[in-house]
Amino acid sequence: MARKMTRRGMLATGAVAAPTLAALHEVVPHEGLHRALAGHGDGSAEAAMTHGGAGHGAMAASGIAMHDAFAGSVDLAANGFDPSELVRDFDQGRTSRLPDGRTLREWTIVAEDKEMEVAPGVTYPAWTYNGRIPGPTLRARQGERLRIRFVNSSDHPHTMHFHGIHPDFMDGMPGIGEGRGGGIIDNGDNFVYEFDAEPFGVHLYHCHAMPLAAHIAKGLYGAFIIDPAEGREPADELVMVMNGFDTDFDGENDIYAVNSIPFHYVENPIKVKRGELVRIYLVNALEYDPINSFHIHANFFDYYPTGTRLEPTEYTDTIVQGQAQRGVLELRFPYAGHFMFHAHKTEFAELGWLGFFEVEE
Numbered sequence: 038m039a040r041k042m043t044r045r046g047m048l049a050t051g052a053v054a055a056p057t058l059a060a061l062h063e064v065v066p067h068e069g070l071h072r073a074l075a076g077h078g079d080g081s082a083e084a085a086m087t088h089g090g091a092g093h094g095a096m097a098a099s100g101i102a103m104h105d106a107f108a109g110s111v112d113l114a115a116n117g118f119d120p121s122e123l124v125r126d127f128d129q130g131r132t133s134r135l136p137d138g139r140t141l142r143e144w145t146i147v148a149e150d151k152e153m154e155v156a157p158g159v160t161y162p163a164w165t166y167n168g169r170i171p172g173p174t175l176r177a178r179q180g181e182r183l184r185i186r187f188v189n190s191s192d193h194p195h196t197m198h199f200h201g202i203h204p205d206f207m208d209g210m211p212g213i214g215e216g217r218g219g220g221i222i223d224n225g226d227n228f229v230y231e232f233d234a235e236p237f238g239v240h241l242y243h244c245h246a247m248p249l250a251a252h253i254a255k256g257l258y259g260a261f262i263i264d265p266a267e268g269r270e271p272a273d274e275l276v277m278v279m280n281g282f283d284t285d286f287d288g289e290n291d292i293y294a295v296n297s298i299p300f301h302y303v304e305n306p307i308k309v310k311r312g313e314l315v316r317i318y319l320v321n322a323l324e325y326d327p328i329n330s331f332h333i334h335a336n337f338f339d340y341y342p343t344g345t346r347l348e349p350t351e352y353t354d355t356i357v358q359g360q361a362q363r364g365v366l367e368l369r370f371p372y373a374g375h376f377m378f379h380a381h382k383t384e385f386a387e388l389g390w391l392g393f394f395e396v397e398e
């Protein structure tokens with residue numbers, strides 16, 4: 038393979054003959070795409086760009102074509118989590134009553150190193166919360182007292198940094214609170230984070246050890262939902278954490294997904310009922326790329342940024358999120374059938390951030 042090609046170039050020329058992602062890496066130098074985008078591409082890259090490989094019209098076809106390049110399946114059992122279950126898995130912890138009548142909600146979160154198959158045949162030395170990526174979707178109600186016992190069983194120091202409102206030494210920030218047992222949590226140590234559930238909305242937690250980008254990219258993040266005190270309208274609720282993996286450690290992502298496994302929801306569409314309210318808690322945990330996005334085909338949704346207000350700010354089919362931005366999407370599907378959703382960034386979709394809803398009667 039003498040000619041340098043981009044990932045996109047391979048799609049446009051049909052050069053992908055269902056190799057594994059690892060093989061794909063050997064023939065698709067990472068810098069190729071970025072050189073092409075910067076105007077330094079070679080002939081094949083430029084040809085690919087001008088022949089519509091990146092066009093929106095080619096999205097579905099190219100996304101599916103790229104899906105073929107990920108042929109095979111990931112050993113979900115070995116990974117220890119299935120995105121089809123994770124998408125509706127909300128961890129309410131265990132509750133008890135405090136003397137003042139408030140609810141105390143508690144979890145135990147263990148950081149551990151784990152080899153993870155992030156695409157067929159591609160293993161990744163991940164760092165996880167409770168053995169999964171994203172970590173458990175922690176769910177509480179506004180005003181409750183939350184207690185998270187964090188155990189660091191990884192070989193590296195980590196923290197849990199929650200987005201929310203709390204005292205400084207509960208912030209999981211290295212250099213703040215070590216005198217009270219907090220701050221950076223060394224391997225083998227543990228710490229109890231405790232604070233009130235405020236404000237309601239969809240938030241996230243992640244490790245804040247340095248170097249920050251590496252600690253997040255390795256898998257240490259999860260969704261953190263605080264329901265309004267009065268609750269929300271009953272709905273079929275889903276959690277989608279947009280993420281990716283830099284499998285060759287060059288500071289750029291090689292695969293993209295919601296809930297970690299590229300194209301998982303193409304092979305296993307998310308089943309929903311026609312006419313039923315669907316609520317998506319969407320979180321962008323993607324490291325290295327400045328923006329991510331979500332687009333639904335043939336439908337529109339109400340969007341509640343950060344989920345902190347009960348009135349939507351937008352009725353749309355596409356939203357953009359920077360890292361750590363998140364929001365609540367509400368929609369109903371008026372038609373039965375298959376409806377695609379994906380990052381409205383072609384490169385991300387082609388490299389795994391693409392799925393389907395299967396709407397049933």
Ligand SMILES: [Cu+2]
Nearest residue numbers: 195244246252
């Ligand atoms: Cu960490």
